[in-house]
Amino acid sequence: MKLKIAALILIAGTFCSAGCRKFLLVEPVDKLSGNAFWKKPADVEAYVSDMYGQFRDKLSSTSxxxxxxxxxxxxxxxxxxxxxxxxxxxxxxxxxxxxxxxxxxxxxxxxxxxNFPSMTKWKEFYRVIQSANIMEEELAKRTIPELSTGDLNRYTAEAVFIRCMTYLFLVRLYGDVPYYTEAYLSKPLPRTNMVTVIDNCIADLEKRVNDLPWNYKDPSMRAVRATKGGALAMLMYMHMWNAGFDKGKKQEHYEKTVALGKELMQSGTYKLLPIEEFHNIFKGRSQEGLLEIAxxxxxxxxxxxxxxxxxxxxxxxxxxxxxxxxxxxxxxxxxxxxxxxxxxxxxxxxxxxxxxxxxxxxxxxxxxxxxxxxxxxxxxxxNVIIFRYAGVILLTAEAMAETGRTDEAVALLNIIRDRAGAPRYIATGVDNLRQAIYIEQAKELMGEGVYYFDLVRTGRVMDQKWCYYPLSADQFERGGWTWPLSPSVMDNNPLMTLNNYWTN
Structure with missing residues (x-):
């Protein structure tokens, strides 16, 4: 069965050969899985597990x-x-x-x-996206007798969750990226504005978030599989990314981040562990974990x-x-x-x-x-931490500070400082509060792979206080914060372009 699943994922994710004129082509379903797959819950479980594996393999391709x-x-x-x-x-x-x-x-x-050149190639990310699209479509059109309606909805939501997570990584790396949710796409695609990509992901995930559980009965699945808390956290991070680039709607994004953060915190599902137990946090699957790579x-x-x-x-x-x-x-x-x-x-x-x-x-x-x-x-x-509860508290505090909820923001900031045994912050103006929250994010999340992305979304990547070799405003606008793209992304796709900052 494992070999069958591996072959299925490989076919689902393989790009066109040099002679193919279609972009992101996958085989028709009758050649993909015939009548032997999507028949029982174990098939679905194996398929979704391999999607996480594909994502993990990409993170393992280099540092x-x-x-x-x-x-x-x-x-x-x-x-x-x-x-x-x-x-x-x-x-x-x-x-x-x-x-x-x-x-x-x-x-x-x-x-x-x-192998840092692998950072310029998005093929593996699009394999994950293709797999998620296929899973969403196949679950919508097939009947799996032993799969309950609740589990069917959960697995569909998990496919959407994985797709949105992958797009978030793509956008933070490359800026504008091709966006699609069609299972068997056979036409070339241009790059879509990254704000639109994130807005689309927000809309998709909002429709499915309530189909995900707060927890699984199996403790081994805690934080390493999609949950409602993980989805709420992802929505928050997507809103805060767009708040940095969609200036006309930034207040709307901040407000939604506050609402999502409150819903997550009020669920009672997660808690901060004592700082002395930090090893348990990063070992993984703790009550502080929201999404991790095991x-x-x-x-x-x-x-x-x-x-x-x-x-x-x-x-x-x-x-x-x-x-x-x-x-x-x-x-x-x-x-x-x-x-x-x-x-x-x-x-x-x-x-x-x-x-x-x-x-x-x-x-x-x-x-x-x-x-x-x-x-x-x-x-x-x-574990590789993607989202955890402390980060969500600080992100909520940041959004509160931007929407005039100073007292609430200070209270959340002090929850993290109390846990760390640090002196409580006393409000001394909104600009000082913004800086205090950012310093707390830099301390608390150090080494977890978010610092540079926070520099980018907040514009601090242009400030030497925070970025040792800051970008100029011109470099930032031209995409100096993105990664170069391999010319291979243009293979068989006349609509594709590279990141100009790295080619001019």
Missing amino acids: FIAASGELRSGQVRMSPETDDPVRRAYIDVAGQNDLLGLIAPNAKWNTTNF QNYNYGETLSLYASFSDMLLHVPYKSGHTFSMGFFRASFLRMLYPEGEQDMRRLLWFDQYMLADNGRFMFLKFTNVYAHAGEGGNPDD
Whole structure:
């Protein structure tokens, strides 16, 4: 059965050959699965599980989370003591936004393990989207006798959830992208304005959010499968992205984010764990988790060795074979987030005495659960966090600050600061509140792959206080925050264009 599912997904996701004149073509359903599939709940469960697997494989293709969401801020530097200075130079290259240098095929890091050119290719993401579209259509037109109406609606909602999650990643990477929900598309598509893409995803997910459960009976599915809480969080992040680019409707997006955040918090489904239990948060499947990509070192279910952010910010005893860390967060950045003399348990738990060393002695201890021992060479197996409850609280606080709900925003900000053992924030004006919330987001979500995207959506990517090598206003408008696209995306599609910032 596993081989059958793998073949099904491969066919569903395979792009046209060089001789094909159709864009995003998939085989007709009678060739795809015949009469042997979509017959029982196990078929549906296997299909949706493989969709998550496809998404996970894309994140494992390179140091995806670090390269997309952390390194481009320039707040991480290569360690001067690294024992691999040629290959690990990518840390500084990414931080300078030299993405053409980062993806150069002859760069030493790409001729070995890192494969950064994969960041310019969206084919794997569209395989996930194709699979979701097929699943939505097949469930709508077929009768599966053993599948209840509730489960049918849940699986359909899960397909929509996965599709929207994938589009969110695509937009944050490339800006405008082709958008479609048709299962068996056979015509070329141009790129759609990213605001429209996100608006469409919001509309689709809103129709299905109530078909998703708050929780599953099986605890192993907590946070690693679509839930109503995960969908509400995704809607919030999509609204906040569009608030940064659709200026005429930003207040509407902020208001909707506040409403979604309140619904999620009032559900009583999620809670913040004590900060001393942070290992349980990042091990995964905790009551703080909303959406995660699962890893398990003991069972070999991990991202590739160089995909983990931990790979570059740890050394022995947490990273076997590395006397020094490959990189470090700049001390100037950390001093801004953690003022001298201000109490904060995250400072004590997530860093050691070399927090401000600006060299290879630095370690970031946030992700240090089960880790490899001498001779094993692996990374800690913490889950990859996509959304978690603390982030939702802070996002709600941000939207509240933008809609004049200052007291409510301060209250939410202080929930996170209380959990961290940090002094409570006292309101001193809306601009100071905005900054305090942003600092809290930078501290709380550090290393979780959202910092650069927050820089982009808030415009702080143009401010050296937050981005070490800031973009100019002109560079930002021309798409300097996007990733270059491989010319292969134009194969057999006369309507396709590349990201001009990287081609001119």
